Amino acid sequence: MKAVTVETMRKMDETAIHTYGIPSTVLMEHAAMAVCGYFLAHIEKSKHVLIVCGPGNNGGDGFALARLLVQEGYTHVQLHCCVDYGHMSLDEAVFAKVANSYQIPCSHSEERKDIEQLIQDADIIVDALFGTGLSRTISGFYDRLILQINLADKMVISIDIASGIHGNSGQIMGCAIQADITLTFESYKLGQILYPGSAYSGKIIPLSIQMPKAIEQMAEGLLVLEDDLVKTLLPQRSSHSHKGTYGKALMIGGSKEMHGAVTMAAKAALRSGIGTLTLFVPDCITLLLASKLEESMIIGAASEDGFFAHDAITALKRILSQYDMIIIGNGMGRNEAGKELVRTVLESDRPCILDGDALYETGKITAALQRPYPTILTPHVKEMSYLSGHSIKDIQQDPIAVLKEFLRKYPFSTVALKDAHTIIANSQQMYLNLAGNHALAKGGSGDVLCGILAGLFGQSKDALTSAACAVYVHALTADLLLQDEDANSILPNDLIASLSETYQILREEE
Ligand SMILES: NC(=O)C1=CN([C@@H]2O[C@H](COP(=O)(O)OP(=O)(O)OC[C@H]3O[C@@H](n4cnc5c(N)ncnc54)[C@H](O)[C@@H]3O)[C@@H](O)[C@H]2O)[C@@H](O)CC1
Ligand SMILES: [K+]
The missing domain is CATH 3.40.50.10260 (YjeF N-terminal domain)
Incomplete structure (x- = not known):
């Protein structure tokens, strides 16, 4: 459809x-x-x-x-x-x-x-x-x-x-x-x-x-995401595989006041099939994260006032090339060091996912988006306005035209423009998500989406289909939860806990 x-x-x-x-x-x-x-x-x-x-x-x-x-x-x-x-x-x-x-x-x-x-x-x-x-x-x-x-x-x-x-x-x-x-x-x-x-x-x-x-x-037209279509797009796992097959990801984010965002993104990535996950966080929250996340490795980088400090940039440059994908932004906060971390990622040749505060920082250095490597961005409308220079009103009035213009400028990018009906696009194709409900209109739900995307991209290495699948999996999980629970009480962590059920449904043969 x-x-x-x-x-x-x-x-x-x-x-x-x-x-x-x-x-x-x-x-x-x-x-x-x-x-x-x-x-x-x-x-x-x-x-x-x-x-x-x-x-x-x-x-x-x-x-x-x-x-x-x-x-x-x-x-x-x-x-x-x-x-x-x-x-x-x-x-x-x-x-x-x-x-x-x-x-x-x-x-x-x-x-x-x-x-x-x-x-x-x-x-x-x-x-x-x-x-x-x-x-x-x-x-x-x-x-x-x-x-x-x-x-x-x-x-x-x-x-x-x-x-x-x-x-x-x-x-x-x-x-x-x-x-x-x-x-x-x-x-x-x-x-x-x-x-x-x-x-x-x-x-x-x-x-x-x-x-x-x-x-x-x-x-x-825009292809509407539905179970049958997503079933064909979801990455398949092979019995002859090892953790290296499914992506070695580095997730950069977190701050003293927003450690939950990076925790949820990490948990969602781990529950979405990522091979290995290493967190790169300000050292003031290393212990806290270690107590919450057992499956991921954690690197503490220099911090100041609860956020990344400038020395974190050198540390990142040293290790970046060891990973085959980078996720940056969840709970990172906004400061000069954060912006330079984003620049470091964009100037590297690693495929990357930009979320949350990284999108805001990218808005200041958009020329860096001209990189010829897969770059996935997950902005809501306000973040899209930082990135595109268009007003929120213009984007709401014609999101497709804004996306087309953006993708002409940055042809290696894939964008999931988050809204009640999210559009997922690269320069070739557009998908539309109509699933999901207002239970998703909560802080932390975007971090879960980013984590799902990281997990799927790690497996498929295909930016557009992993972004499309992630948006749909996230939305469908909320719809399934809404069958038994009230929208007020469905939390981002509930989405993570229910991911397995959604993947099972989407793997079922007809
Ligand atoms: N063309 C086809 O093969 C099919 C069309 N179908 C139906 O046909 C519809 C489209 O039909 P039409 O193209 O005839 O368009 P509409 O039925 O939407 O109306 C067009 C008519 O309304 C007038 N009009 C437009 N704006 C007006 C306004 N603000 N105030 C007063 N009058 C106004 C036009 O002058 C024209 O007479 C579809 O939405 C669908 O419901 C379906 O029957 C399926 C097959
Ligand atoms: K009508």
Whole structure:
């Protein structure tokens, strides 16, 4: 499954219609059948269903659905559409006439009180106002209608995309339906994944409309991470292997006040298959870490006021080449010595993972990112703004453009741009993670992700797939925990303790 732009979706539709010869009304019928299938599985036939239809093919889906619901025995189906046949798209007019021949009631009123009555009478409202064809700001009648629907406390199911969301940017075009569920066709639309569109979409459920499989495979878009895909990307362990096979990692970080961050990153790396792990930490926390981590080696480097001191740089330069990957940043704090440690790593030829405070320091020395060696960065939006020079607002509005620009500048980098929906990208490809939940919105959860990434990269040596898998494993672990525990109480250490279960699930054969 992919997440695509509106233009790509349109091309997919056109290919199905013109190259494969599938009539557009057949696609519309398939779309309506898929939505009807959702109704049959989840919504009782006695419920009052109000379907509001706009002037385009999204409205056509609504009319086609009305007929199918009635056919399936739904007893209270009501349509609303205030455009006449002459102002409908051709396919919508086809299905509107069919619905009419079935004598399904259809209101055409634009009166506020009539609409109020229709909404009040409904248990479920189906939003078939606008889909991927929304092209301008919503105003007038549709603006009022959307407001009335949003103010009513009814379950709202949007067809394809919540009306009012721009299908590419996720921006709200004046106003938008606040959906509980979006039943989207064939591919996710980027706008429903990006904020604020994501906040209006409710639960997004992709449905197939039986397009030829090759069309989606060829389409340009972000690959959505799912169990089946991640199973194919996870590094495999071999029975003929030894600890050297799975990476000799050096993890640089920690400070007097943030020793937990590096501890959790280390534990997560150890539970994610790293061959050997050595910690390089300020010497004031060596004993503390030694009491918490038995499986890793620990090197204490010069410290001052609880952070790395300048002499740590020489110590790092002496040992760096002994390791085949470096992780830097977790709980390191921000000071001059930290920045020089980051520079030392970036100026070396070792593959590296930059996290936490190392990302902030890298923002001051971005030229060093031009290194021709694998460099994985795991910024959240604010850290991405240090790295890219773009504002947080710009990044949120168009994270894909910002990532593309960044990766053009630093083509050996791989970025996991952390957000509710994380994007993982290198200069060739992008993955999108939709798994995970708000239990992850806690201090320390990023350190766990970094550790998982270190463990997987140590095994696969492939920056993009290890970053994609790490993000998914981290998110899926949180989802599995949420089945039995409350989000308030799920801690980063619980994620680490549950990693084994997640890996087991992802290794299961179908
Ligand atoms: N093309 C296809 O093959 C398929 C399309 N399908 C449906 O068709 C949708 C796309 O259909 P369309 O391209 O017709 O687009 P829409 O149904 O989203 O709407 C386009 C219509 O709305 C008008 N419009 C745009 N912005 C407006 C605004 N702010 N205020 C008032 N009117 C506005 C346009 O002038 C046009 O008449 C998809 O989202 C999906 O639901 C599905 O039936 C599956 C197959
Ligand atoms: K819609």
